[in-house]
Amino acid sequence: MLLPKFDFHEPTSVDEACEILATFGPKAKVLAGGTDLMVNLKKKILAPENLVCLSRIDSLHGIVEEKDQIVIGGRYTVAELTVDPLVEKKLGALRSGARALGSPLVRNRATIAGNIGSARPAADLPPSLIAYGATVILVSSQGKREVPLGDFFKGPGFTELRPEEVLTEVRVPVPTAGQGAGYINLGVRKAQDCNVVNVASYIALDEKDGSIKTARIVMGSVGPTPLRASGAEAALVGQKPDEALFLKAGEAARQDCKPIDDFRGAASYRKAMVGVLTKRTLDIAYRQATGN
Numbered sequence: 001m002l003l004p005k006f007d008f009h010e011p012t013s014v015d016e017a018c019e020i021l022a023t024f025g026p027k028a029k030v031l032a033g034g035t036d037l038m039v040n041l042k043k044k045i046l047a048p049e050n051l052v053c054l055s056r057i058d059s060l061h062g063i064v065e066e067k068d069q070i071v072i073g074g075r076y077t078v079a080e081l082t083v084d085p086l087v088e089k090k091l092g093a094l095r096s097g098a099r100a101l102g103s104p105l106v107r108n109r110a111t112i113a114g115n116i117g118s119a120r121p122a123a124d125l126p127p128s129l130i131a132y133g134a135t136v137i138l139v140s141s142q143g144k145r146e147v148p149l150g151d152f153f154k155g156p157g158f159t160e161l162r163p164e165e166v167l168t169e170v171r172v173p174v175p176t177a178g179q180g181a182g183y184i185n186l187g188v189r190k191a192q193d194c195n196v197v198n199v200a201s202y203i204a205l206d207e208k209d210g211s212i213k214t215a216r217i218v219m220g221s222v223g224p225t226p227l228r229a230s231g232a233e234a235a236l237v238g239q240k241p242d243e244a245l246f247l248k249a250g251e252a253a254r255q256d257c258k259p260i261d262d263f264r265g266a267a268s269y270r271k272a273m274v275g276v277l278t279k280r281t282l283d284i285a286y287r288q289a290t291g292n
């Protein structure tokens with residue numbers, strides 16, 4: 001399959017990238033690792049007249065802890081997330097998502113912004129990032145805005161991102177003592193497969209009585225965008241964590257999702273697995289929150 005014709009732009013700064021995007025508007029597409037976009041070009045799903053490649057913009061690459069946030073550059077690759085010491089120490093659920101994504105070949109090219117920008121309902125990084133309460137920074141020649149990742153996804157392939165914007169950073173609040181998160185994905189095969197179900201859970205415990213102060217549960221592959229399990233979250237808040245409570249939350253999460261039947265799995269199977277993964281990710285989150 002041949003690629004469609006396009007003009008290739010290689011800006012060296014975010015300002016320059018934004019100028020090019022402002023000039024061409026919807027006729028341009030940002031290119032990061034290309035593991036999603038190039039497939040769509042080859043399949044003729046997309047045919048932008050201009051590609052704006054980010055690979056020469058050094059400021060988009062890196063990770064740093066700034067006060068109470070971990071700031072990850074849009075070009076940081078999935079492979080880098082899997083081995084980064086800061087991610088390993090503080091964002092274990094994100095690391096689990098990165099390790100589950102694709103194959104070594106794909107992880108070496110794929111970027112965090114590309115995984116978010118492609119807006120696939122089964123993507124591996126958004127559930128844990130939403131569960132941690134992450135925001136994304138979107139920059140254009142008109143200025144900069146910060147959007148909670150939980151409000152970013154509009155449908156498969158559709159997001160809050162405007163054609164003239166670059167996703168420059170993902171900002172993740174640093175979990176402190178008494179907070180923890182877990183992520184588990186389930187596919188038909190171990191690698192190179194689209195998830196059947198993927199779930200991330202985050203909890204924060206009240207330091208006085210150990211009850212659950214905040215809970216965020218995010219389910220992937222069971223709706224057009226990553227979905228919050230609001231019934232499960234409500235069942236957890238104010239309660240003392242234990243096995244029975246996490247089983248109850250898993251049951252509530254099953255009611256919170258609306259999966260479809262497809263060749264990867266029946267809706268009833270997906271619902272059942274949402275319950276199982278919610279319980280298991282809550283177990284991981286609780287172990288982290290209590291330092292065990």
Ligand SMILES: Cc1cc2nc3c(=O)[nH]c(=O)nc-3n(C[C@H](O)[C@H](O)[C@H](O)COP(=O)(O)OP(=O)(O)OC[C@H]3O[C@@H](n4cnc5c(N)ncnc54)[C@H](O)[C@@H]3O)c2cc1C
Binds near residue numbers: 029106110115122195
């Ligand atoms: C064989 C194979 C296996 C895969 N397995 C998985 C998997 O297991 N889990 C999973 O989640 N995904 C998987 N993917 C999908 C893909 O690899 C990931 O979504 C990847 O993270 C995309 O990142 P990228 O940098 O390659 O994005 P690109 O393909 O470069 O871009 C994807 C989209 O995001 C936009 N974009 C990228 N960066 C920015 C930015 N900084 N600002 C604004 N817009 C931007 C692009 O315009 C495009 O619309 C797989 C893909 C392949 C080919």
